[in-house]
Amino acid sequence: MVVRHQGPSLVIHTPAKLNLFLDVLGKRPDGYHSLETVMVSVGLYDSLVFREIESNQTRLNCHRCESRPTFEKQTLPTLPAGPDNLVLRAADLLRKQTGCDQGVEITLVKRIPMQAGMGGGSSDAAATLVGLNQFWGCDLTSEKLHMLAAELGSDVNFFLESPIAAVCRGRGEVIEPVRLSRRFHAVVACPSSGLSTANVFRAWASERQRHASVTSFVSQMQRGTLSQHDIHNALERPARELNGDVARTLDSLRRIANGPVGMSGSGTSCFVLCRTAREAGVIAGRLSFDRSLRVFPVSSRV
């Protein structure tokens, strides 16, 4: 997350994530699922601008920045600007916690595909907590912000912590940062249709599971020797069953690239790992002829 002061405004650029590994260990009594997942934050950003306004309200403006303008005419998931938007929920939670009654206008520039398993909404929520904590001078500790983050969603703590990569456990909110000695490169391909995380978890069937070792995944990742065999996402099967675009996107990636291919989070975005940024650029160029996909060459931070 990059935080900058621009005159009287505060600007935050907040990244997307990819789950390179995701195992579901079982269903919990509270209805959530226990996870073991490896998340990497990647250089595709939403931006939030915080500006003071006279009233004591929170006003949200949303702008969508589609990498493929033709997609705007298709049935993309809608971007809610009402109380369901995680930005407004995060702002409300912070107000309740601190009693702050200052007004703010938040402008959200959305580049991270929605309902795509890239954590865009969670990343925006984390940026709102960090941004308003500074903007309103609330001085909440990182521990307190983490408690609020966990109330907002399972991935929000990852973005608040802002590690380059991490193993996330619990329902996703328990973060153990992982060191990467080299930059990681990938091409992300995302169809126009999305998937609801809740529906994908609901369709997950425990009896079909093969459990994989996160420890061995992390050591291969740190050595830079990940192969197709290591890539595992227990939500891929239910996501494929719910939305045919997932299988089509994975097939397109396999046709065009040789590297390991997988799906991120609960889909629908899929990725192929690349050895270099240059290779990612070449593969992204080839894939961009597929008009049904949004394509992003991405790298991790170092």
Ligand code: C5P
């Ligand atoms: O936590 P978050 O609001 O992002 O999750 C969205 C939905 O996905 C939850 O309401 C739940 O149905 C499902 N989920 C789950 N187990 C997790 C994370 C999410 O069942 N670990």
